[in-house]
Amino acid sequence: MKKLLLTLSAVMLAIQLSAQTLGGGQVTGNFQIDAQFSRQDSAIGAEDVPQKMLSNVFANLLYTNGGFSAGIRFESYLDPILGFNSQYKGAGIANKFMSYQNDMFEITAGNFYDQYGSGLIFRSYEDRNLGLDNAMMGVNVKFRPVDGIIIKSMVGKQRYYWDYGKGLVRGIDGEFSLNSLIKNFEESKTRITLGAGFVSKYEEDQTILSSVEGYKLNLPLNVGAGAFRMDLAHGNWGLQAEYAIKSQDPNALNNYIYKNGNALFVSASYSQKGLGINLQAKRIDNMGFKSERTSTGEMLYINYIPAMSKQHTYALMALYPAITQVNGEMGIQADVTYSIKKGTWLGGKYGTTLKMNYSQIMSIDKQPLEGYTTIDQKGTDGYTSDFFKVGDELYYQDFNVEVSKKLSKKSKLALTYAYIAFNPIMENEHGDIHYNNVVVADYTYKMNSKNVLRGELQWLKSNIEYFDDDKRSGDWLMALVEWNFTSAFFLSVSDQYNYNGSKEHYYNVSVGYTHNTTRLQIGYGKQRRGLLCIGGVCREVPASNGLMVSLTSSF
Numbered sequence: 001m002k003k004l005l006l007t008l009s010a011v012m013l014a015i016q017l018s019a020q021t022l023g024g025g026q027v028t029g030n031f032q033i034d035a036q037f038s039r040q041d042s043a044i045g046a047e048d049v050p051q052k053m054l055s056n057v058f059a060n061l062l063y064t065n066g067g068f069s070a071g072i073r074f075e076s077y078l079d080p081i082l083g084f085n086s087q088y089k090g091a092g093i094a095n096k097f098m099s100y101q102n103d104m105f106e107i108t109a110g111n112f113y114d115q116y117g118s119g120l121i122f123r124s125y126e127d128r129n130l131g132l133d134n135a136m137m138g139v140n141v142k143f144r145p146v147d148g149i150i151i152k153s154m155v156g157k158q159r160y161y162w163d164y165g166k167g168l169v170r171g172i173d174g175e176f177s178l179n180s181l182i183k184n185f186e187e188s189k190t191r192i193t194l195g196a197g198f199v200s201k202y203e204e205d206q207t208i209l210s211s212v213e214g215y216k217l218n219l220p221l222n223v224g225a226g227a228f229r230m231d232l233a234h235g236n237w238g239l240q241a242e243y244a245i246k247s248q249d250p251n252a253l254n255n256y257i258y259k260n261g262n263a264l265f266v267s268a269s270y271s272q273k274g275l276g277i278n279l280q281a282k283r284i285d286n287m288g289f290k291s292e293r294t295s296t297g298e299m300l301y302i303n304y305i306p307a308m309s310k311q312h313t314y315a316l317m318a319l320y321p322a323i324t325q326v327n328g329e330m331g332i333q334a335d336v337t338y339s340i341k342k343g344t345w346l347g348g349k350y351g352t353t354l355k356m357n358y359s360q361i362m363s364i365d366k367q368p369l370e371g372y373t374t375i376d377q378k379g380t381d382g383y384t385s386d387f388f389k390v391g392d393e394l395y396y397q398d399f400n401v402e403v404s405k406k407l408s409k410k411s412k413l414a415l416t417y418a419y420i421a422f423n424p425i426m427e428n429e430h431g432d433i434h435y436n437n438v439v440v441a442d443y444t445y446k447m448n449s450k451n452v453l454r455g456e457l458q459w460l461k462s463n464i465e466y467f468d469d470d471k472r473s474g475d476w477l478m479a480l481v482e483w484n485f486t487s488a489f490f491l492s493v494s495d496q497y498n499y500n501g502s503k504e505h506y507y508n509v510s511v512g513y514t515h516n517t518t519r520l521q522i523g524y525g526k527q528r529r530g531l532l533c534i535g536g537v538c539r540e541v542p543a544s545n546g547l548m549v550s551l552t553s554s555f
Helices: 002-021
Strands: 026-038 053-065 068-077 090-101 105-112 136-143 149-160 168-177 190-202 222-234 237-246 261-272 275-285 329-340 352-364 390-406 411-422 434-448 451-462 475-485 489-500 505-515 518-527 530-534 537-541 544-554
Touching: 105 149, 275 352, 329 390
Parallel strands: none
Antiparallel strands: 026 053, 026 544, 053 068, 068 090, 090 105, 105 136, 136 149, 149 168, 168 190, 190 222, 222 237, 237 261, 261 275, 275 329, 329 352, 352 390, 390 411, 411 434, 434 451, 451 475, 475 489, 489 505, 505 518, 518 544, 530 537
16 A cells, blocks of 8 residues: 555656646646455355455546647556456556647557547557556557548557557558548538558467367468448438458457458438437457457457447446357347427427337357358358348347436436346356346436435346346346535435345445545445446456445546
8 A cells, every 4th residue: 555655646746747847838637546445245245355455546647748749647456456357466657658740640659549430440449447458559640641531550569458469460541531532522411431441460370279189270470350431421311331351360269260250330320300310230240359369358359349239327227238249240229319399298398308229139140161060160161151141049139218308497307118138148158038127217306506316216127036146137126316415525325136036235325525627436335246348348347345435636
C-alpha cells in the first residue's frame, strides 16, 4: 500500500511540474482508483482474499501544444481486483505516445488505438470494465490528401498485459466520400462513402503437431484479412454493409484448421419524427483473428465482431448475455422506436414512447469434408459451409418491448418485458436452453431541481431449476431504490434474491459524492459469480462479499 501511495504521489508531482515548466502548451489528465476489500463467503462461493485489499489504479497525463501532443498512462494492479487477469499484477507506465497532426496528415509513434470500418478486420481499443486493452505499440499514420479521402496505415504489436504479443500486425485502410470527390454529387441528397482495408500479421513458425502422429503442421507465417464497406444515406434512409475475408489461419480457436474465414455485416435504417427503425444481419465463419495463433481468452484479438443483440442495462435482463461466436454464427436484429403523440388517447398529456427489439442468433451450416465423419479435424480444411444456409442450433433469442411514459411534470414510468433464450454452448458449456421471462418496472420521481428518487422492481422466471454450477439459474426477484439529492450526493440500495434456487440475497448499498469533475463512490455488498459482457466480449466475475471504493477525477 505504501508503494502504491508513493507511486501515485510521484505521478501527481510530475503532472504539477509539467504544467509549470512546459510553456506554451496545455497539460490535462485524469485518474481513477478502484479498491476492493473482500471476505470469504461460502454461501455464495466467495473465496478468501489473502491480500485483504485489491486495487486497480490508472492516471493519464496529456500534453498538447499546437499540432503536437504527447501522453503517458500510469497503471497499478496491486493486486488486481477480482475478475481481472492475474497477469496484470504490477505497476508502471503502460501507455506512452507522441503525435503530430496538421490539415493533411497525422502521425503517432508509441501506443495508439484505431479501427478500420466496423472492426471486422481491425480494432484496437480499451474497455476498462472488461479488463481488456489491446493497444498497438508502433506507428500509425493518417493521410488526407484531399477533402473526402482518408488513408490510414499502421504497423506494430499488441499489448499483452505488461508485455506485447509476438505477432507483428500491419494494415492499410482507405475511405472515400464520393460526394466530396465528384463535383456533380456535392449537392446530392444521396450520400455515398466507400472504404476498403487490408490487415496482415506475421508470426514466426512453431511446432504444432497434426492429428496424424509424427507430422508437424505447415503453418502460414503471414495471415491476411481484407474488407470492403459501403455507407449509403438518402433522406431518412440509411444502409451500411461490410464484407471481410481472411486467409488460412490455423489457430487454437479453430482447432488449427485451414479453412478461409469470412464475415458479412449489414445494417439498414429509417428515421422520421417519432419513428426509428433499424434492421441488422450478420454472418460469421471462422473469423477469430489473433496476433498469436496459440492464444485463447479475450486478449490479442486483432479484429472485433459486434454482438447481434441488445445490450441490456437492467440486471436480470443482462444475466444471460449474447457472446459472439467467432467460429460461426448467423444473426438478425430488428429495433423499432415509436413515439405516440401528445394529446391522443394512448399518448396522453405528455406522450408515450414504445421500443421493440428482436434478435436471434443461430449456428451456421457445417458439413464434414469428403472422407470425414466429423468437422474441425486438426490440420484439414475443417468443414464445408453453405453461405446462405442457417445451422440447426439456436444460440440466442431475445424479444423485448418497453413502454415509457411521463405521468406528470415530476414523474415517469417505464415498463419492460423480455423473453430471452440462451444456449449454454455460447459459454462452451452443455445443458438445456434457458428460457427466461423478465419483467421490469422503473419509476422516477423528481421531488425538486436537486432531489430525484428512482426505483426498480425486476422479476425473472426461468424454465431451468437452480443448480450450483450456475449461480444465475433459478427464479429471481430484484428491488432497487436510488436517491440523488442536493445534486452532489446519491444513495443506492438494491437486493437480488434467488427465491426459487439458492435462497441467497445479493444485496448492495452504495453512496457517492460528486464535485465538479471528481466523483467518490463507496459500496458494500455481495456479487454473484457470472459473466460481465459488453458488445459480445465477456470476462468472468467471481463471487465476492465486501467493500468497493472508487475515486475518479480529471483536470
